Amino acid sequence: MSKELSNTIKLKAKELGFSLSGICRAEAMINEGEKLKSWIGKGYNAGMKWFERTIDHRIDPSMVLEGVKSILIFGLNYYQDIQRNNSVTYPKVSKYALGKDYHKVMNEKLTGMSLFLKSIVPDIKVLCYSDTGPLMEKVLAQKSGLGWIGKNTNLINRREGSFFFLGCILTDLELVYDKTESDHCGSCSRCIDACPTNAIVEPYVLDSNKCISYLTIEYRGDELPKELNNKFDGWIFGCDICQDVCPWNRFSKQTSEPAFIYSPEFEINPEELSKLTEDEFKEKFQYSPIKRAKHKGLMRNLKFVSRD
Numbered sequence: 001m002s003k004e005l006s007n008t009i010k011l012k013a014k015e016l017g018f019s020l021s022g023i024c025r026a027e028a029m030i031n032e033g034e035k036l037k038s039w040i041g042k043g044y045n046a047g048m049k050w051f052e053r054t055i056d057h058r059i060d061p062s063m064v065l066e067g068v069k070s071i072l073i074f075g076l077n078y079y080q081d082i083q084r085n086n087s088v089t090y091p092k093v094s095k096y097a098l099g100k101d102y103h104k105v106m107n108e109k110l111t112g113m114s115l116f117l118k119s120i121v122p123d124i125k126v127l128c129y130s131d132t133g134p135l136m137e138k139v140l141a142q143k144s145g146l147g148w149i150g151k152n153t154n155l156i157n158r159r160e161g162s163f164f165f166l167g168c169i170l171t172d173l174e175l176v177y178d179k180t181e182s183d184h185c186g187s188c189s190r191c192i193d194a195c196p197t198n199a200i201v202e203p204y205v206l207d208s209n210k211c212i213s214y215l216t217i218e219y220r221g222d223e224l225p226k227e228l229n230n231k232f233d234g235w236i237f238g239c240d241i242c243q244d245v246c247p248w249n250r251f252s253k254q255t256s257e258p259a260f261i262y263s264p265e266f267e268i269n270p271e272e273l274s275k276l277t278e279d280e281f282k283e284k285f286q287y288s289p290i291k292r293a294k295h296k297g298l299m300r301n302l303k304f305v306s307r308d
Contacts, residue, residue, distance in 0.1 A: 002173075002174055002175050002176050003176050005120065005121075005173070005175060006023055006175045006176040008120075009021065009023070009072060009113070009117070009175075012113060012116050013074055013113065016109045016112050016113060017076070017109060017256065017257060018074040018075060018076055018109065018167075019075050019076060019077040019160060019164060020073075020074065020075030020146045020147075020157060020160060020164065021072070021073070021074050021075070021146075022072075022073050022141065022144025022145045022146045022178045023070055023071070023072050023073070023144055023175050023176065023177050023178055024070070024071050024073065024140055024143035024144040024177055024178065024180075025069070025070065025071075025143075025177050026061040026062065026065075026068040026069055026070055026071050026170065027061070028059055028060040028061075028062075029059055029060075029136060029139055030059070032059070032136060032139045033055070033058070033059035036051070036055060036058065036059070036136065037055065039205065040052055040055065042207075043209070044201075044205070044206065044207045044208055044209070045208055046207075046208035046209045046211075046214055046218075046219070047218060047219060047220065048208065048214075048218060050134075054134035057134035057135075058134050058135060058136050059136075061135065061170060064127065064133065064134060064135065064170060065125060065127045065170040065171075065172075067125060067172045068125070068127075068170045068171065068172055069171070069172050069173060069174050069175075070170075070171050070172075070173050070174065070175040070177070071135075071140050071144070071168055071169070071170050071171075072113070072144075072168065072169040072171065072175075073137070073140055073141045073144040073146055073166060073167070073168055074109070074110070074113070074166070074167045074168075074169075075141070075146055075147075075155075075157070075160065075164040075165070075166060076102070076105070076106055076109065076164055076165045076166075076167065076257065077160060077163065077164045077252075077253065077255045077256070077257070078095060078096050078099075078102065078163055078164060078165060078255050078257070078260045079095065079161065079163035079164075079249075079252040079253060079254060079255055080095055080098060080254060080255060080260070080261065080262060081252075081254060082095070082098070082262060090234050090270065091234060091235075091236040091268050091270050091273065091301075091302055091305060092233070092234045092235045092236065092268075093235075093236065093237045093238060093268055093290065094213065094235075094237060094238025094239060094240050095163060095240055096163075096165070096238065096260075096289065097237055097238055097288060097289040097290050098260070098261075098262040098263070099257075099259055099260040099261050099262060099263055099288075100259040100260070100263070100287045100288065101287060101288060101289045101291075102130070102131075102165050102259075102260070102289065103130050103131065103132070104259075105257065105259045105260070106130035106131075106165055106167045107128065107130050107167075109167065110128040110129075110130060110167045110168075110169060111128065113128075113169060114126045114128055114169060117169075117171065117173070121173060124171055124172055124173050125170075125171060125172040126169055126170070126171045127169070127170045127171075128167070128168070128169050129167070129168045129169075129170075130165070130166075130167045130168075131165070131166070131167075133168065135168055137166045137168060138153075138154075138155045138166070140168060141155050141166055142155065142180060142181050143178075143180050144177075144178050145178035145179050145180065145181050146166075146181065147160075147162075147181055148181045148182060148183045148184060148185070149183075149204065150162070150183075150185050150191065150204075150246065150248075151185050151188070151189065151191055151192060151200065151203040151204055152191035152192075152195075152200055152206070152242035152243070152246065153200070153204060153205070153206045154242070154243060154246075156184070156185075156246065156248050157248075158184060158248065158251070159251055160251060160252065160253070161243075161246070161248050161249035161250070161251050161252035162243050162246060162248065162249060162252075163243060163249065163252050184248075185203075188247060189203070190245040190246065190247065191241075191242035191243075191245060191246055194241050194242060194244075194245040195241060195242055196212075196231045196232070196233055196241065197210040197211070197212060197228050197231050197232075198210060199211040199212070200242065209225075210228070211239070212232055212233075212235050212238075212239035212241075213238045213239045215228075216232075216235060216236055216237050216238060216239070216293065216297070216301045217237060217238060217292055217293050217297075218292075219297070220297070222300070223300070224300065224301070224304045229304075232301075232304060232305050233305075234305050235301075235305065236268075236298065236301040236302050236304075236305055237289075237290050237293055237298065237301065270302065270306070273298070273302055274299070274302055274306075276295070276299075277295075278295040278296075281295040281298065282295070
């Protein structure tokens with residue numbers, strides 16, 4: 001039953017539009033937890049204090065769902081081959097934010113999978129998360145065979161590259177587990193060399209205090225760090241540099257998810273953007289991940305790159 005159900009889950013994942021799927025055993029991740037504690041201890045989580053508050057849950061999935069035995073991990077491709085304006089002052093947005101907010105898209109697919117599982121085994125426990133739960137998603141994804149955590153700290157898949165979202169389902173089902181993926185970065189250091197703010201302080205270690213993605217999305221300060229002047233290369237929401245230079249992303253394929261395709265309604269025009277009122281911002285980006293930065297943050301970011 002476990003083997004048959006595990007195979008059925010992966011077939012259903014394809015039907016739902018997931019590009020990757022894997023299963024790992026739910027167990028405490030002691031070694032990975034020590035690395036996480038060290039990362040937090042050095043202050044590399046910057047203003048993301050939720051890592052500190054939920055560290056025990058991230059290490060031990062049984063604290064997230066009592067009786068959990070298996071964790072299903074799914075990847076959802078968002079890659080688009082787009083032509084950017086290469087000016088260092090022209091506002092750029094990460095590929096993941098070109099279309100609609102992925103949380104809703106991913107949650108709908110995870111809910112579909114959960115209902116499918118319950119239709120087969122009605123009395124099981126299931127709990128879904130899409131980048132919102134106290135889990136080490138990338139660690140779990142590597143344990144599920146979806147890829148490895150690269151030197152830029154993104155999950156990389158040999159066939160898909162790294163432009164995909166992760167979603168998880170915790171369950172008390174006993175299933176067949178996939179083999180942990182090994183590291184395939186080798187001696188490559190392109191991501192480290194390309195980062196304009198030197199945020200990748202050493203292979204596999206990211207200092208969020210210097211990361212353009214963190215600073216343009218999560219950081220709530222009134223001003224961006226002055227020492228990073230002329231180093232944002234036009235990015236006002238997220239940053240794709242360390243992924244764009246990764247050799248494994250030559251295998252990236254155009255997303256088949258309609259919600260992620262670039263939408264003119266979210267077009268970034270610097271002149272129009274700078275004149276947006278807060279209400280206009282909320283209306284324009286209500287279905288976009290860009291709303292995460294808030295009006296104040298996006299105006300701050302735009303001003304910062306405009307003077308580069």
